[in-house]
Amino acid sequence: MWLSLLLRGFEGFGQYLLLLRRSFSGLLRFRLYWNLWTHESIQIGRDSLFLVSIISLFVGAVTTVQTAYQIVSPFIPKSTIGAIVSTSAILELAPTITSLVLAGRIGSSIASQIGSMRVSEQIDALEVMGINSATYLILPRLFGALIFFPVLVIYACFIIHIGGIVAGALTGAVNPTQFGIGARSFYEDFQIIFMLIKAVTFGFIISTVSAYQGYYVRGGALEVGYASTRAVVISCLMILIADYVLAQLLL
Amino acid sequence: MSELRIEHISKWFGSQRVLYDISFVFQPGQVNMIIGPSGCGKTVLLKCIVGLIIPEEGRVFFGDVDFLRAPPEKRRAILRNLGMLFQSSALFDSMTVGENVAFPLRVFTQQSEKEIQSRVEYCLERVGLAGTQHKYPAEISGGMKRRVGLARAIALNPRYLFCDEPNSGLDPLTARRIDQLIREITEDFHTTTVVVTHDLKSVVEMGQRILFLHEGRAEWQGDRKELLEDVHALPANLRAFLMASGLVQSKKP
Numbered sequence: 164m165w166l167s168l169l170l171r172g173f174e175g176f177g178q179y180l181l182l183l184r185r186s187f188s189g190l191l192r193f194r195l196y197w198n199l200w201t202h203e204s205i206q207i208g209r210d211s212l213f214l215v216s217i218i219s220l221f222v223g224a225v226t227t228v229q230t231a232y233q234i235v236s237p238f239i240p241k242s243t244i245g246a247i248v249s250t251s252a253i254l255e256l257a258p259t260i261t262s263l264v265l266a267g268r269i270g271s272s273i274a275s276q277i278g279s280m281r282v283s284e285q286i287d288a289l290e291v292m293g294i295n296s297a298t299y300l301i302l303p304r305l306f307g308a309l310i311f312f313p314v315l316v317i318y319a320c321f322i323i324h325i326g327g328i329v330a331g332a333l334t335g336a337v338n339p340t341q342f343g344i345g346a347r348s349f350y351e352d353f354q355i356i357f358m359l360i361k362a363v364t365f366g367f368i369i370s371t372v373s374a375y376q377g378y379y380v381r382g383g384a385l386e387v388g389y390a391s392t393r394a395v396v397i398s399c400l401m402i403l404i405a406d407y408v409l410a411q412l413l414l
Numbered sequence: 415m416s417e418l419r420i421e422h423i424s425k426w427f428g429s430q431r432v433l434y435d436i437s438f439v440f441q442p443g444q445v446n447m448i449i450g451p452s453g454c455g456k457t458v459l460l461k462c463i464v465g466l467i468i469p470e471e472g473r474v475f476f477g478d479v480d481f482l483r484a485p486p487e488k489r490r491a492i493l494r495n496l497g498m499l500f501q502s503s504a505l506f507d508s509m510t511v512g513e514n515v516a517f518p519l520r521v522f523t524q525q526s527e528k529e530i531q532s533r534v535e536y537c538l539e540r541v542g543l544a545g546t547q548h549k550y551p552a553e554i555s556g557g558m559k560r561r562v563g564l565a566r567a568i569a570l571n572p573r574y575l576f577c578d579e580p581n582s583g584l585d586p587l588t589a590r591r592i593d594q595l596i597r598e599i600t601e602d603f604h605t606t607t608v609v610v611t612h613d614l615k616s617v618v619e620m621g622q623r624i625l626f627l628h629e630g631r632a633e634w635q636g637d638r639k640e641l642l643e644d645v646h647a648l649p650a651n652l653r654a655f656l657m658a659s660g661l662v663q664s665k666k667p
Contacts, residue, residue: 189486191521284504287466291576292518293493 179375186302186374189295196303203307207269211315218264219319222256223248223326231336244337244343248327253354254414257320259406262312262365266398270373273304274394277377278387296321301374304369312366313359320358341387364409368401417442418574418606423462423472425455425630432458436632440470441623445600445607449617450627451655457501459627460578463608464498465489477575494522494584497567497605499596501579503559504549505566511538512547522570537565541595557588561595568599575605575657581613591621614659617641626652 190196230244277300280286289296324346331337337345373394380390418440425433432455440446448456461467463474465481474481476492484492505514515534519525525533538544541561549562551559560580577596581589597620600607609616617624617638624641627636628651645653 189490195521279507283507284500284502285506287461288498288504288506290466291464291493291496291498292521293490295519381602 169303178379179371182297182301182375182378183371185295186297186305188378189298189395190302191294191299195299197298199303200306203303204311206272207265207304207307208311209315211265211268212318214264214268215319216262217323219257219322220326220329222327223252223258223323224330226251226256226323227327227330227336227342228334231331231334240345240367241337241341242345242348244331245327246349247345248342249324249346250349250354252320252323253350253358254329254410255406256323258316258358258361258365259402261316261319261398262369262402265312265315266365266369266373266402267395269308269368270394270398271391273370273373274377275387275391277301278375278380278390281378281380282383282387299379300378301328301371304374305370308366308370309363312369313362316358316362357409360413361409363408364405366404368405369398372401373399417475418463418608419475419476420459420463421473421475422467423459423474425458425462425467426471432630433462434471434631436625436627436637438625440606442606443600443604444622445597445609445620446623447617447621448608448610448625448627449612449614449621449655452612452627454627455630456612456627457578460576460610462609464576465497469488470565478578492571495573497570497572497575499560499563499567499575499577499580501582503556503563505559505562507551508548510547511543511549511551511554511562514562515547515569518566518570533569534565537569538562539563540568540599542591547576557584557592559591562587564592564595566597568603568605571603572605575599575603575607577607577609579611580609581611581616585633586615589613589614590619596620614656626655628652628655 226248227244230247236244277286280300286296288299289299326343328339331342332339376390376394376397377387380386419438421437423433423436448459450456455638462469462472465474468589473483476495479488481489481492482641491497505511506517509517512531512534516530516536519530519533523530534547535544538546540576542563543558543561543565546554546558546562547562551562554562564577564580575596580596581592593616596607596609599605600620609620611617621638621641623633623637624635624647628649633649634652641648641652641656645656648656
């Protein structure tokens with residue numbers, strides 16, 4: 164049983180790599196992809212803003228309150244809270260939490276859109292017209308994610324800081340000046356680069372894994388639902404693995 | 415017009431063989447029909463011809479080109495001369511009716527927006543759907559979707575038209591209207607049309623050259639006259655298929 168699962172896993176990974184290679188071949192005219200890319204970018208970027216804002220605000224607030232709770236010694240300056248929250252936001256919370264949330268929102272949407280096109284023969288229709296369906300469906304989504312994930316992550320990082328500052332001020336745990344001093348004291352430019360590398364990597368994982376799950380759906384509406392769930396679960400798992408690998412390699 | 419022919423097509427799904435050594439020459443400029451009971455492999459054969467399924471054995475020739483073994487550029491050139499109407503219509507549901515019909519024109523031609531709109535209007539008018547450009551597929555009936563599918567299939571003026579169960583699930587009147595349209599389009603555009611169906615009324619309505627499949631085997635081929643004139647000269651499976659339709663009756667006691 165384990166061997167069969169392992170073989171299926173390898174087969175799936177091989178199929179995923181072949182699909183990726185196919186999605187970069189047989190490009191049609193630029194205008195066609197530009198329109199699709201614009202549409203996907205709106206879906207990924209603008210439509211995720213509200214969700215990212217709410218989550219980031221609360222993540223920032225909760226992290227500040229909990230960090231303050233753990234710092235009991237009067238010898239530790241209050242600005243340490245700002246340092247911890249800010250570093251955590253840049254290195255981990257903004258890219259990883261945002262990506263895990265977006266895996267649910269965008270990953271399931273990509274898998275179900277492409278899956279529905281598969282079961283209703285729309286992908287066959289593209290192929291019969293001589294259009295490389297992998298390129299047509301995956302490339303605009305991939306580039307939409309690669310460009311807008313870093314933007315969303317930078318935005319999330321900013322909102323986490325706002326959440327932290329507001330919660331610190333409201334609870335009296337740390338005032339905005341102390342928070343700012345702390346945040347600046349441990350800041351390094353490389354942290355931002357690391358955050359963006361994570362954002363691009365996670366965007367790539369979510370868009371391609373979800374597209375792969377949708378592209379190879381067989382059956383009907385029920386299977387599209389399963390594919391959508393699988394896309395979210397596998398994307399989240401891959402994000403966590405990539406998160407660890409990147410931290411190990413780059414920090 | 416280039417001839418379309420298939421030679422020794424065989425297809426397996428895992429250990430199950432679904433097509434057995436099928437060869438057939440489709441008549442140019444005519445409605446060629448692949449008929450047979452459900453599950454006999456008609457749609458699989460059609461998908462093998464257009465390259466959506468790759469058969470393990472056999473060849474598909476569009477003119478002199480061995481389609482399945484041709485380099486990608488040549489295959490794409492053939493596909494651009496080919497229109498297909500799917501059983502589910504396969505309309506892009508995020509696009510309006512007009513955008514669906516305009517899609518192949520936008521992708522493959524350098525026409526101006528005005529020329530594209532004019533062609534879209536012509537194609538929709540041709541299938542009796544003038545004035546529906548701005549509706550979405552979800553807002554129109556099943557019969558209308560098939561007609562939009564047909565309009566999209568003929569947008570690029572194809573030399574080959576493939577129809578997979580074009581009237582299944584439609585009421586008899588709409589089904590006959592679709593049959594008439596396919597026949598008229600074949601005559602007007604001089605396309606080589608291949609229709610997969612199990613509806614014998616469609617065969618009577620538009621069939622010219624016919625291939626009968628039974629359990630993945632080509633059991634009979636001929637023209638409509640041969641099919642309907644002397645039922646007793648036909649193979650037993652085809653005879654039973656014809657009798658079951660109620661359109662043909664045994665004259666023998």
